[in-house]
Amino acid sequence: MSIAEKxxxxxxxxDDSLADLRGQVRDFLHRTIGQLPPQQRAQSWSGHDPEFxxxxxxxxxxxMTWPKSYGGREQSMLERYVVLEELLAAGAPVGAHWVAERQxxxxxxxxGHPDVAQELVPAIARGELRFCIGMxxxxxxxxxxxxxxxxxxxxxxxxxxxxxxxxxxxxxAHYMIALVRTSPATQERHAGLSQMLVDMxxxxxxxxxxxxITGAAHFxxxxxxxxxxxDRMLVGKAGDxxxxxxxxLAFERSGPERYLSSYALxxxxxxxxxxxxxxxxxxxxxxxxxxxxxxxxxCGIAAMLNRGENPGQAAANVKDMGALFEQRIPEVAHQLFGxxxxxxxxxxxxxxxxxxxxxxxxSLRGGTREILRGIIARGxxxx
Amino acid sequence: MTxxxxxxxxxxxxxxxxxxxxADTERMEQGQWPxxxxxxxxxxxxxxxxxxxxxxxxxxxxxEGLPVLLAAARNLLPVPFIDTAVCAGLLSRLGLPVxxxxxxxxxxxxxxxxxxxxxPTLSGSLTxxxxxxxxxxxxxxxxxxxxxxxxxxxxxxxxxxxTDANIAGEARDRLRFDDAAPTHWAAADPLPSMRCPDxxxxxxxxxxxxxxxxxxxxxxVAYAGERTQFGRPIAKFQAIQQQLAVLANAVVxxxxxxxxxxxxxxxxxxxxxxxxxxxxxxxAAGQAAAIAxxxxxxxxxxxxxxxxxxxxxxxxxxxxxxxxxxxxxxxxKHAIVHGGDALWNFVTDRKSL
Numbered sequence: 117m118s119i120a121e122k123x124x125x126x127x128x129x130x131d132d133s134l135a136d137l138r139g140q141v142r143d144f145l146h147r148t149i150g151q152l153p154p155q156q157r158a159q160s161w162s163g164h165d166p167e168f169x170x171x172x173x174x175x176x177x178x179x180m181t182w183p184k185s186y187g188g189r190e191q192s193m194l195e196r197y198v199v200l201e202e203l204l205a206a207g208a209p210v211g212a213h214w215v216a217e218r219q220x221x222x223x224x225x226x227x228g229h230p231d232v233a234q235e236l237v238p239a240i241a242r243g244e245l246r247f248c249i250g251m252x253x254x255x256x257x258x259x260x261x262x263x264x265x266x267x268x269x270x271x272x273x274x275x276x277x278x279x280x281x282x283x284x285x286x287x288x289a290h291y292m293i294a295l296v297r298t299s300p301a302t303q304e305r306h307a308g309l310s311q312m313l314v315d316m317x318x319x320x321x322x323x324x325x326x327x328x329i330t331g332a333a334h335f336x337x338x339x340x341x342x343x344x345x346x347d348r349m350l351v352g353k354a355g356d357x358x359x360x361x362x363x364x365l366a367f368e369r370s371g372p373e374r375y376l377s378s379y380a381l382x383x384x385x386x387x388x389x390x391x392x393x394x395x396x397x398x399x400x401x402x403x404x405x406x407x408x409x410x411x412x413x414x415c416g417i418a419a420m421l422n423r424g425e426n427p428g429q430a431a432a433n434v435k436d437m438g439a440l441f442e443q444r445i446p447e448v449a450h451q452l453f454g455x456x457x458x459x460x461x462x463x464x465x466x467x468x469x470x471x472x473x474x475x476x477x478x479s480l481r482g483g484t485r486e487i488l489r490g491i492i493a494r495g496x497x498x499x
Numbered sequence: 500m501t502x503x504x505x506x507x508x509x510x511x512x513x514x515x516x517x518x519x520x521x522a523d524t525e526r527m528e529q530g531q532w533p534x535x536x537x538x539x540x541x542x543x544x545x546x547x548x549x550x551x552x553x554x555x556x557x558x559x560x561x562x563e564g565l566p567v568l569l570a571a572a573r574n575l576l577p578v579p580f581i582d583t584a585v586c587a588g589l590l591s592r593l594g595l596p597v598x599x600x601x602x603x604x605x606x607x608x609x610x611x612x613x614x615x616x617x618x619p620t621l622s623g624s625l626t627x628x629x630x631x632x633x634x635x636x637x638x639x640x641x642x643x644x645x646x647x648x649x650x651x652x653x654x655x656x657x658x659x660x661x662t663d664a665n666i667a668g669e670a671r672d673r674l675r676f677d678d679a680a681p682t683h684w685a686a687a688d689p690l691p692s693m694r695c696p697d698x699x700x701x702x703x704x705x706x707x708x709x710x711x712x713x714x715x716x717x718x719x720v721a722y723a724g725e726r727t728q729f730g731r732p733i734a735k736f737q738a739i740q741q742q743l744a745v746l747a748n749a750v751v752x753x754x755x756x757x758x759x760x761x762x763x764x765x766x767x768x769x770x771x772x773x774x775x776x777x778x779x780x781x782x783a784a785g786q787a788a789a790i791a792x793x794x795x796x797x798x799x800x801x802x803x804x805x806x807x808x809x810x811x812x813x814x815x816x817x818x819x820x821x822x823x824x825x826x827x828x829x830x831x832k833h834a835i836v837h838g839g840d841a842l843w844n845f846v847t848d849r850k851s852l
Contacts, residue, residue: 119720120713120750126500127562127758138847205843383839391835398824401831402782405775408846409756416755433751436744486737492747493740496720 119496125430127412128419134198141202144175149208155466157207157380161373162334162474164288165209166243172203172210173243178217186225187238193422197415201372207380211285216240218371220247220293223311227352227360232313236291250280250294250314250338251361258487260295261305261358265340267296267312273346274298274312279339286323286336289316294340295361298354309357313349314340330473365482370417370431375410375438377478378445378471382407384464385449399448406441410434429495436488439479446472501563507548508566514543515574521805527577528668532632537578537601546580549588550597556587561764564588565706565757572710575808577669579603579629581703586637592689593650598682600634603627603655605674606700606820607639612676614651615643619684621651621676628819630672631660635682639696648688651681665815667808692767695774695829700820702760702773705780707816709753712780712787715809716750719743719791726796739794746790749783756780768848771833774826781823784813 148171149157156163172178180196182188203210221240224233239245256263265278276296286292292314299308314321320341325333352360382403389396413434417427449468455461457469479485493499500508518540523533540546548564550556557564564584571580579601586602605612610625619642627636633655640649658674665671690699720743723734733739756779760772788810792799799806817823834842 118713118717120716123747123751124754125751127755127762130762201847383842386835386837386839386842389831389835391832394828397828397831397835399827399831400834401827401829402778402823404830404834404842404846405756405778405827407842408772408775409752409759409779411846412759413751413755429747430751433744433748437748437752486741489741489744490737492744496716496740496743496747498720498723498734498740498743 122428123430123433123495125413125416125420125427125434128194128415131194134194137195138198138202140175141177141199142206145202145206145208149206152207152209153463153466154207154380154384155463155470156209158378158467158470159209159211160204160207160377160380161210161214162284163207163209164211164285166212166246168209169213169243171243172208172213173241178213178243179221179237179241182221182225182237182241186221186233187241193418197372197418201376201411201414204372204376205379212246212288213240213243215249215285215289216245216247219249220291223293223351223360223363224313226363227311227356228313229348229350232348245291246285246289248283248286248289248292248316248338250283250286250292252280252282254279254281258484260361261309262301263295263297263309265294265296267298267310267345270344273344274350276312276314276340276343276345279337281337282326282335283338284335286316286338287325287333292316292338293351295357298357306358308355309361310354311351311357311360312345313351314343314345315349318343318345320344328474328477330470370414370427370434370438372411372414374435375407375414375441377442378475379407381445381449381467381471384467385445385452388453388464396452399452403441403445403448406437410438410441414438429492432488432491432495435483436485436492439485442478443475446475503557503559504563504566507545507557507559507564508570510543511545511567511570514540514545515570515576519574519576521575521808524575524577524808533577536576540576540578540580541599546584547587547597548584550591554591554597556591561588562758562762565761568706569710569713569754569757572707573714575711575714575812579632581706582629585703586635589637589650589689590652590683593685593687595650595652595683595685598635598652601629601632602652603629603633603636604700604703605636605638605640605653606696610673612638612640613643614640614649614684618680619649619651620678620680621653622678624673624675626663627672627674629670630655630658630674631662631670636674638676638681639693639699642686647686648693649684649686650689651684653679653681665819667811667815669812669815671819690764690769692770695770697820698770698773701777701826702757702769704816704820705753705757705760705773705776708780708784708813709750709757711809711812711816712750712753712783715787715791715806715813716743716746718806718809719746719794722799723794733794742790742794746787749787749790753780753783771830774821774830777821777826778823778830781817781826784817788813 177199179188180191267274267276298310320343322339324337327333420427547556548559552558568581583602587597590597605627612623638651657679661673756776760776763769763772798804
């Protein structure tokens, strides 16, 4: 089989049975956030609205694929995909349950202590619990295996010392899933890492918000000083952290959040553009073609996951292209309209101003562009 | 992938790899028709993959047959295999007989042909890929008096031919008809929504590009693994790896855009998906050609090395049947007229994934 054949994504088969669900989600969104201005829709999975998350939980749209015993609905990954893409296209404020639903819930069900999972996962499905993920550190970004936060064995549990950085929503989270070192680094760099569930109210844990370039504070520094974690809050096996993190990242491959971050600005541009202006039509038409293709690729990957297949490196391709697309939208807005980004410029300007500033993060979060392309290169058997 | 799709893809790869060679492609560029190759392809029957079973075809859907068309492009077949296979499929859907020999597709591109009369005859001129080698041309035109669609199968020898060629040496001839009588015709369209017939040509160009991009990726990855500089294969350098990752992106996107448009062919939304496919593939063609040449270095710039067979085609095809700018403008105009609120439904309108 050629390299090219290996990375091809088969298109998802059309499935008319999803139309009803899509309609229900659209009705719900129209009722709940129909009036949300575009500059707020642009925040999407950074948008924080606990009431909205609770309402979504009541509809049964959090943890849809999970077993009923964990508060899920045992629906397909394609049904979940439809709900997710409708939420994100509408710019719904999903930030209060996003990490918990996408990563923490599946991780706890798979690796967590059964009692802990049974207690927390149904609360996630109800939209009540907020999680953050403690991976990066002051000296560990892309090179995650170099983390220095340590957990040492104490009676009935572990004691954590260290600092986590860029931890999104730590200031609002109930729990953190922290990646820590439980035995000293050896030649095998990925050995000796473990995942721990940390109660954010633990004594010795301090959260310090960090303002981003827009002046808002979504991410934080989390200092852990002799923080005690009971045995049952160790997630999975001590020393298996790296393998578990890799699996965890597989839960979030190439979803609609990887290309819809600037969608609110694209629709604003369509509303402000002149159909007879060749520049407007050409640039926006290109973005529409890219949008449609990214969606088809993302759906294709969802369908592969739903069939239990491994999308392999193609998921990294979609993520890379998705970030390029999201970052290009504010650039196109500038080229076509050249609006000065003034504070009182109205909704379109506010949307463009916000996305222009946050766009650099699109190719940093969840793995930098360079790391991602390294993964693609591995898929091409170059390394 | 359906069983038929897999079976067709496998036999296409075997057939093309076994019968065609770059020597044929090179001779074709000098104007020598590879008659042996053509008769091998015709005898295999694979060329009738889109024709109904009753007429001796495989009755494949457009989506099921796509891998065969991509393989034809990937193998740089120097004959109108894709054109003939698609024309045969269109004829079959129109209920018209499929003639032997190469069939060229005559869309409105670069000219105009009109039909008139109760037994319609065709007059006018248009650019037809492979025109001089075709035994028949399937022309899509409109009736002069009421603008109704007409598909007419015309013997190519009824046309006067001004020859021309693209930079890959592929025949792109101007055919002039003067009251030419088709052997068969149908006053209907074989696909839903033919308001913009060139969109079909755009889709065929996109398919050619997507298939050839796969060859470019395979060839460039292989070369990076073989070529050693500074004591190691250049594939080990991050600067090269990052470029090949971008090339892989282009291949994945081109294939998906093409596949989505083919899957949509039974529905009216096929036309805009075909336009989108040409936008994506046209951009991918330029990007991929640039990266492939950069990675190959000077050797890839020689005639002796085979990379140019791909890149000259990519540069030709991205402009044929409308460039990415042309189609992006059509798509953009439509999207602007309908406004931001309509966009999401436009993208998801198949009521499903």
